[in-house]
Amino acid sequence: MDLIKVGRFISELRKEKRLTQEQLGEKIGVTNKTISRWETGTYMPPADALLIMSELFSVNINEILSGKRLQPEEYKEAAEENLKQTIRISSFTLKDKIDFYKKKWLKEHIALMIFGGLLVIGILVAGLVVKNSLLGYISIVLLLIFHAIRNNRMMAYVEQNAYDGTGNINV
Structure with missing residues (x-):
């Protein structure tokens, strides 16, 4: 061209x-x-x-x-x-767009992720202080749940912004 x-x-x-x-x-x-x-x-x-x-x-x-x-x-x-x-x-590949929207979502939700992390750490520390292994297990399960929710919401955001809903890349 x-x-x-x-x-x-x-x-x-x-x-x-x-x-x-x-x-x-x-x-x-x-x-x-x-x-x-x-x-x-x-x-x-x-x-x-x-x-x-x-x-x-x-x-x-x-x-x-x-x-x-x-x-x-x-x-x-x-x-x-x-x-x-x-x-x-073309300036943006699909991978570039996905990476961009992941980073954007993470920046917009950093406070929520910090709060969730502190909550999990707080429960883990409380379990160690009172010597209750159940609280330790609960903190690990919460960590996994928070991670799954975060990843699911982030990927939904990426999908909504990188695609037009038909599987076509937005330009």
Whole structure:
């Protein structure tokens, strides 16, 4: 995927519609500087911007990513190549997203985890002080239960945020 070629094509399409960079930016929800960066090949437009431009300019996304209007016989080959390139340069893999949302969940729930840990330690210490092995066993069982609940809630959060509910990765 040639970002310079893509950028020139976006510029041509914008000019065909007699739009300034600022006007196109308003339609997409970005600044004119962002449009300029796309047109100079500095950055690739995100997927949502490609969808909007596709509709606005009456071209398909493969044509935008190819940097030219495609003939019917060119479409299949261009689509395959664009898909391969997009996968290669995509910034977040599924593993990256899962790791990100796990860390985010842990940061948001650190106080609760500390409280649960202190509770388990308190019960364990109380068991040692009063020499009651039952409290020691209870603390171990509580530790396992807290760990299972924490892991289950964290993975539910990760699943909710990394996927759209259909098994597809959110982009």
